[in-house]
Amino acid sequence: MISAGSTAFWRATLALCLGSFMIFANVYVTQPLLPMLAQAFEVSALQAGWTFTVTTLTLGLSLLIWGPLSDAMGRRWIMLLTMAGATLVTLLLSFIEHYHAMLVLRAVQGVLLAGLPAIAIAWMGDEFEREAMLLAVGLYIGGNSLGGISGRLIGGFVGDWLGWSNAFLVMTLLSLFCLVVFALLLPESRHFRPQPLKPRRMLSDLVGHLRNPVLLLAYLIGGFNFFIFINQYSYITFVLSEAPYSLPASVLGMLFLTYLAGTFGSAISGKAGQHLAQPLCMALGILILMSGSLLTLSDQLWMIVLGFCVNSFGFFFAHSSASSWVSQNAHQARASASSLYLLFYYTGASTGGFYLHPFWEWLHWPGVIVGSLLILALTLGLSLLLYRLQQVRTDAVAA
Known part of the structure; x- marks a missing residue:
C-alpha cells in the first residue's frame, strides 16, 4: 500500500489532482460563455444555459456506469480512455456551427468526464494507506475547485479576447497536457481485485x-x-x-x-x-x-x-x-x-x-x-x- 509522504504518494496524488483539474475545467468552461453562445447561435439565455446543465446532467447519471465498470474491469485504463475522449470532444466543440450539435457534444462530453470522478477516490481506497488517503482526498478535491475556477476564467477571458471557439481550443491544449502528465505519473494498480461484471x-x-x-x-x-x-x-x-x-x-x-x-x-x-x-x-x-x-x-x-x-x-x-x-x-x-x-x-x-x-x-x-x-x-x-x-x-x- 502507498504510504503518506512517499514518492509514489506524491506522484499518484499529483496525477489525480491534475486529472480532477482537467475534468472540472471542462465542465465549467461554458458558464461565462453563455451570453456569447446565445448571441452566436441566436438562442435564448435559457437555451444557452443547457450547454452547461446538459453536461452536469449526463456526468451525474454516468457516474453509476463508470464506477461499477471499474469495479469489474479495472480503474486506471478507464480513467485514461475517458479523459482522452473528453479531450477529443473539446477539440470538436471548437469547430461546430449549430446549437444542437453543441448540445449533443456537451452531453457526450459529460458522459466521458464522469470517468475520473467516478473512479479516482476508489483507486485511492485500493492503493493508499488510510492516512495517505485522507491527505490525498483533500488535495484531490482541491483540484476540483481549482479546475472549476480555471475553467470559468479561461472561458471568460479567452472568449472575450479570441471568441468562444478559441476558448475550446485553449481548453483542448490544457486538457492534453493534463492527460499526458496523468498517464506518466499515475502508477499501475497493485491492490485492485476485480469483480465479475x-x-x-x-x-x-x-x-x-x-x-x-x-x-x-x-x-x-x-x-x-x-x-x-x-x-x-x-x-x-x-x-x-x-x-x-x-x-x-x-x-x-x-x-x-x-x-x-x-x-x-x-x-x-x-x-x-x-x-x-x-x-x-x-x-x-x-x-x-x-x-x-x-x-x-x-x-x-x-x-x-x-x-x-x-x-x-x-x-x-x-x-x-x-x-x-x-x-x-x-x-x-x-x-x-x-x-x-x-x-x-x-x-x-x-x-x-x-x-x-x-x-x-x-x-x-x-x-x-x-x-x-x-x-x-x-x-x-x-x-x-x-x-x-x-x-x-x-x-x-x-x-
Whole structure:
C-alpha cells in the first residue's frame, strides 16, 4: 500500500489532482460563455444555459456506469480512455456551427468526464494507506475547485479576447497536457481485485450502499450541502448586479475566485481527519458554511465576498471529509459507493435553485439565507447522527 509522504504518494496524488483539474475545467468552461453562445447561435439565455446543465446532467447519471465498470474491469485504463475522449470532444466543440450539435457534444462530453470522478477516490481506497488517503482526498478535491475556477476564467477571458471557439481550443491544449502528465505519473494498480461484471450484482451493490446508514447519511450530507452552496452563487449575482453595487458580468465572474478558500479547506481536511472523527469534521465544515452565509447578509461588498470565502472553506472541508468517509466505509464495490455519493452531489446542484426560489421571491437575499440555514441545520443534524452511529459501532467492536 502507498504510504503518506512517499514518492509514489506524491506522484499518484499529483496525477489525480491534475486529472480532477482537467475534468472540472471542462465542465465549467461554458458558464461565462453563455451570453456569447446565445448571441452566436441566436438562442435564448435559457437555451444557452443547457450547454452547461446538459453536461452536469449526463456526468451525474454516468457516474453509476463508470464506477461499477471499474469495479469489474479495472480503474486506471478507464480513467485514461475517458479523459482522452473528453479531450477529443473539446477539440470538436471548437469547430461546430449549430446549437444542437453543441448540445449533443456537451452531453457526450459529460458522459466521458464522469470517468475520473467516478473512479479516482476508489483507486485511492485500493492503493493508499488510510492516512495517505485522507491527505490525498483533500488535495484531490482541491483540484476540483481549482479546475472549476480555471475553467470559468479561461472561458471568460479567452472568449472575450479570441471568441468562444478559441476558448475550446485553449481548453483542448490544457486538457492534453493534463492527460499526458496523468498517464506518466499515475502508477499501475497493485491492490485492485476485480469483480465479475454482473448487472444484477451491480444493482445489488448500489441498493446495498443505499441501505447502509453510514453511507446514506454521508450521501445526504454531501448532496444537501452542495444543494445550497452552489446555488447561493446563482442568486447573489442578481443582488450584486443591481444597485447599489451594479457590478458588471466580468467582475461577477471573479466571485468564483472565492473557491480558492475551498481549495485550502479541502487540503487541510485530511490532516483534521487524523485528529477528529470524520463526522465531526463534516459538522465543523457545515457550521463554518452557516457562519459564512450569515456574513453575506451585510450591506458591505467586502463582507459579502468574505462570507463566500468562508462558505467555500466550510463547504469543501465538509465535502472532502464526506467523500473520504464513503470510500473508507464501503467494504466492497468502492467505486459504486463513490459514484452514488457524486450522484447525490450533482443532483443537489441541479435542484437547489428550485428550492431556494420561493425564499428569493419572499425576502430576496435574506430569504435565500433563511432557506439555506434550514437545510444546513438538517445536514448538521445528520452529521452528528453519523458520529453517534460511528461511536455505537466502535463500542460494539470493542465489546
